[in-house]
Every structure is written in C-alpha cells, then in structure tokens.
C-alpha cells in the first residue's frame with residue numbers, strides 16, 4: 001500500500017486550448033506520460049491524490065472525458081478542488097461523490113483514511129498580487145482591493161480546512177497529511193493561517209500544487225519547517241511522475 005500525489009493535470013479532452021504553445025515542452029503529451037507513470041507505479045490498493053486543476057472543462061459535461069481518464073487510472077483516486085475546476089461547486093461535493101461513487105473520491109469538508117492517517121484538505125488560497133516591483137525586483141506594494149478580497153477567501157478556506165481536520169479528529173485520527181491546491185504561503189510570507197493550522201493539528205506533511213512554470217516553483221515553502229514536510233507536486237514540477245507521500 002502506498003500513497004501518491006500530483007496536481008495540475010489541466011486535462012482538456014473536450015476543450016480546445018486557446019493559447020498556442022500550451023502543449024509544448026513538459027506539457028507535450030503529458031496525459032500519456034502521466035498515465036504511463038501511473039500504470040508502472042500504482043497498484044490497485046494504492047491511493048493517488050490529485051491536488052486540483054484537473055480539467056479545463058467549464059462544467060461537468062465538458063469535464064466528462066477528463067474525469068473518465070482519471071477514473072481509468074489505477075488505485076483509489078482522491079480529488080481536491082483547484083481554482084480551475086469549474087465542474088465542481090464546493091457546495092455540491094456530496095452529489096459528485098454520489099455520482100462517481102466507488103470510482104472517484106472528492107475531498108471537501110470531509111476526509112479519507114489512509115491506514116492510521118487521515119487525508120485532509122481544501123483548495124486553500126493565497127494572495128498572489130499583483131505586486132508592485134521596483135528596479136531591484138523588490139516588492140514595494142500591492143493592489144489593496146485584491147488583498148482585501150483575498151483575505152475573505154482565505155478565511156472561508158480556513159473554515160473548510162478546519163471542518164476536514166475536525167471530521168477526522170472526531171473519528172479518532174491523530175495523524176494527518178494535509179492537502180492544498182494553492183501554496184500555503186505567498187512569496188512574501190513565512191507563515192499563514194494554513195501553516196498554523198497544519199502545526200495546530202500536528203500534520204506531518206503539507207502537499208500543494210498550483211505553482212507551475214519554472215519561475216513559480218519556489219513561490220512557497222519546500223522542505224521541512226517546524227517539523228512539517230512541505231512538498232510542491234504540480235505535474236510539470238514533477239515532470240508527471242507522481243510523488244510518493246507515504247509507503
């Protein structure tokens with residue numbers, strides 16, 4: 001039994017990509033590369049957590065083939081919401097779990113057991129600018145309105161994360177792996193409500209995605225901080241090879 005994670009598949013079996021070049025480099029045939037890794041690495045009793053931004057589909061019918069592709073991958077598939085997952089209304093997670101019962105498991109306001117661990121999580125959020133940068137490439141200011149709006153989104157996501165932790169804690173779990181789609185901190189922060197909650201519940205690992213493109217791979221925490229291991233698992237960062245989270 002093993003636990004794997006990867007995020008930002010951005011599948012588009014039914015949607016035409018707008019920008020040219022979106023399928024170049026590491027993104028070329030990425031769905032084939034990822035599927036090959038999965039078939040080589042993942043056994044039927046393993047778990048794969050997909051850390052958001054699954055599909056470019058704007059609704060469930062446009063995401064159907066993308067979800068079918070995920071469903072056909074080996075192992076138990078747990079999905080986290082990303083900012084691009086328009087097919088997934090957070091309030092309708094229950095309906096998604098019923099519709100894909102036994103095939104896909106949607107993580108939102110709930111948790112999933114993995115041995116003695118509880119897999120908890122939410123989309124998360126972090127203020128990503130726009131920042132005003134001076135000639136020395138230092139941040140000297142930001143859009144105040146956007147910052148205010150982001151604080152509301154962060155509060156809501158922290159509430160959702162706590163619901164996930166509490167559901168697991170109420171069932172007696174004391175060991176946690178925490179998943180976020182957004183990075184736990186932005187480029188200016190050393191800590192956040194998300195890192196504090198991970199510390200509060202004693203999460204062993206925080207796994208996040210969303211940062212793709214080389215320039216963003218170091219936006220947030222990587223490695224060990226305050227006894228917690230932080231990992232970025234966006235697909236292009238991992239070059240589509242799922243990361244082993246637990247044996």
Ligand SMILES: [Fe+2]
Nearest residue numbers: 008053210212
């Ligand atoms: Fe993404």
Ligand SMILES: [Fe+2]
Nearest residue numbers: 053082083210
């Ligand atoms: Fe994202």
